[in-house]
Amino acid sequence: MLELALKGDKKYYGLVTILAAIVGVGTGFYLWQLQFGLGITGMSRDVTWGFYIAQFTFLVGVAASAVMLVLPYYLHDYKAFGKITILGEFLAVSSVTMCILFIFVDLGQPMRVLNVILYPTPNSMLFWDMIVLNGYLFLNIVIGWKVLEAERYGVPPPKWAKLLIYISIPWAVSIHTVTAFLYCGLPGRGFWLTAILAPRFLSSAFAAGPSLLILLCLLLRKVTNFDAGTKPIQTLSKIVTYAIIINVFFFLCEVFVAAYSQIPEHTAHLTYLFFGLHGHGALVPWMWTSMGLMLTAILLLLIPAARQNETILAVACLFVFAGTWIDKGMGMIAGGFVPNPMHHVNEYIPTLPEVLISIGVWAAGFLVLTLLFKIAIGVKQEAAGA
Amino acid sequence: MERSRRSFLKIAGLTALGVCAKPVADVWAASAEHGASPQGRFVVGDKALTAKHWAMVIDTRQFESAEDLEPIIEVCHKVHNVPNLTVERHEIKWIWEEEFEHAFPMKENRYLNERVKDLPFLVLCNHCENPPCVRACPTKATFKRASDGVVLMDFHRCIGCRFCMAACPYGARSFNFRDPRPFIAEVTTEFPTRMKGVVEKCNFCAERLAVGKMPACVEVSNGALAFGDLDDPASDVRQLLKENFTIRRKQSLGTEPSVYYIV
Structure with missing residues (x-):
């Protein structure tokens, strides 16, 4: 089926070229980082994880959200998702690819990465994260490929693929749970030390992922002749609505616990993020923007007439995606490190090379996504034409 | 085909x-x-200082100002080839000074004894009995030595993921954000220099204990720092703990620091 990714019009090749060029720029800056060290980033002794790990965390969510299609389609036989489940699985593949790349570019000694396998350490959550992420990547590649191949040849997918599909459902939950466990089990980091972190991660994931998928479906309808149909998009929009409401609700639960208990180690981080602390407040406008975007999106999504209007729906999805991205992709990680365990406030601001490397990784992910979607749509067009 | x-x-x-x-x-x-490396095995030297659980007691009453702490910090950074980086973001430190409210957050009072209020406190890796950094490390590059409880780093195994730095509730760890070697004024050959991209921290002078020397900071402290076996009732540190009221940093977290402070 790979040959389908090679046959395309000028627009397709143009997109592939642009994405590849961005990957090239990012790679160039990464080589600089490889040569100099992580000192070219904004990270410091106090904020030791920054933009890379934040993107990783956000994208694990996007990857996990494929389960929002797989589960209704395969467990509940919800046929409307039949056309787009493959898109969700391929979105998961490209997201996990980005996750692994973001971890990789964040390592101080990337050439030693295999030490994680050579000296397996089950008490480290990073060890388990490696297992669940790679496992999820493998599952989605195999499942996506086999199901698509079966569709191409007009035969039912093999039985063992079905088994893998069932395994992939709890596995999707596990990737974001383990990712939350990276943070929420650390003593002395009050912002993350909350049992609700994994549920929070999952709720924002199930809002961000499906909203990106809605946007991608609308885009595909515009630029290709692939139409996902109204029904699956409307069902997805309801999933996004529930998930974003639950996400904001979970966040407010956190705010209540911190604000009512008034334990400084818990309030300090939220104060820093939303009001600034000791004169430092680089993230304050971002966090309020994030809240504004998520609340506006809830309002738009709750009104059925607005949700059913695909232009308004697109805006709402954009708001959900941007809002959760700021919340998780910027606030969640830096917010946990500021103030530091000694209650010093040293802020983190990503540097230009750091942002460019990140954009390079995003472009790599979207390149993978473009190729996979091209294949998937090619197969569907063949099947429709035949 | x-x-x-x-x-x-x-x-x-x-x-x-x-x-x-x-x-x-x-x-x-x-x-x-085998549990051990196939290349060989470790032998404890004849002169090595040994203990079941190395611990430190810092008698802060013997310090008056930052000047008193300077030689202690300096000697540590000198013998361990700790670079002097000018960009604050990239700073590396094994032992340094903090005000009481930062060394002991949640223990500060609005009205504090005047001596304590202005006194700089020495802070370093606590060599916890239950170290969160060791739990977090995905490669066992940081580990608690079973024989004496010292928390050590293998600079050659560390992949630079900095999970240990997120896990440490004491901010005791530093990361080499760039090649540190050009920033070492005078290289000490008894201890390795590091390369970029690895984490480092205080090692309770494991390399000195191995040849029968006390930690460098203890040696130059004029008796303000005591070092000994916490499991030995006759040791200096146990005597000090018996005779003085001591506190430790963030005891509520259950990490069981091995560094005690007499205030």
Whole structure:
């Protein structure tokens, strides 16, 4: 089926070229980082994880959200998702690819990465994260490929693929749970030390992922002749609505616990993020923007007439995606490190090379996504034409 | 054509997997069987200072100002080739000074004893009995030595993921954000220099204990820092703990620091 990714019009090749060029720029800056060290980033002794790990965390969510299609389609036989489940699985593949790349570019000694396998350490959550992420990547590649191949040849997918599909459902939950466990089990980091972190991660994931998928479906309808149909998009929009409401609700639960208990180690981080602390407040406008975007999106999504209007729906999805991205992709990680365990406030601001490397990784992910979607749509067009 | 290319790729993939899996399986088997490196074994030197649980007691009453702490910090950074980086973001420190409210957050009072209020406190790795950094490390590059409880780093195994830095509730760890070697004024040959991209921290002078010397900071402290075996009732540190009221940093977290402060 790979040959389908090679046959395309000028627009397709143009997109592939642009994405590849961005990957090239990012790679160039990464080589600089490889040569100099992580000192070219904004990270410091106090904020030791920054933009890379934040993107990783956000994208694990996007990857996990494929389960929002797989589960209704395969467990509940919800046929409307039949056309787009493959898109969700391929979105998961490209997201996990980005996750692994973001971890990789964040390592101080990337050439030693295999030490994680050579000296397996089950008490480290990073060890388990490696297992669940790679496992999820493998599952989605195999499942996506086999199901698509079966569709191409007009035969039912093999039985063992079905088994893998069932395994992939709890596995999707596990990737974001383990990712939350990276943070929420650390003593002395009050912002993350909350049992609700994994549920929070999952709720924002199930809002961000499906909203990106809605946007991608609308885009595909515009630029290709692939139409996902109204029904699956409307069902997805309801999933996004529930998930974003639950996400904001979970966040407010956190705010209540911190604000009512008034334990400084818990309030300090939220104060820093939303009001600034000791004169430092680089993230304050971002966090309020994030809240504004998520609340506006809830309002738009709750009104059925607005949700059913695909232009308004697109805006709402954009708001959900941007809002959760700021919340998780910027606030969640830096917010946990500021103030530091000694209650010093040293802020983190990503540097230009750091942002460019990140954009390079995003472009790599979207390149993978473009190729996979091209294949998937090619197969569907063949099947429709035949 | 399609069929043969496909089966060729399958066989090639399986072969590659087999070739990769063999050495990994070997390493796992070796570590399960012997638990030690196949190259050799460690022998404790004749002169080595040994203990069941090394601990430190810092008598802050013997300090008056930052000047008193300077030689202690300086000697540590000198013998361990700690670079002097000017950009604050990239700073590396093994032992440094903090005000009381930062060394002991949640213990500060609005109205504090005047001496304590202005006194700089020495802070360093606490060599916790239950170290969160060791729990977090995905490669065992940081580990608690079973023989004496010292928390150590293998600079050659560290992949630079900085999970240990997120896990440490004392901010005791530093990361080499760039090549540190150009920033070492005078290299001490008794201790390795580090490369970029690895984490480092205080090692309770494990390299000095091994040759019968007390930690460098203890040696130059004029008795303000005591170092000894916490499990030995007759040791200096146990005597000090018996006679003085001491506090430790963030005891509520259950990490069980091995550094005690007499205030």
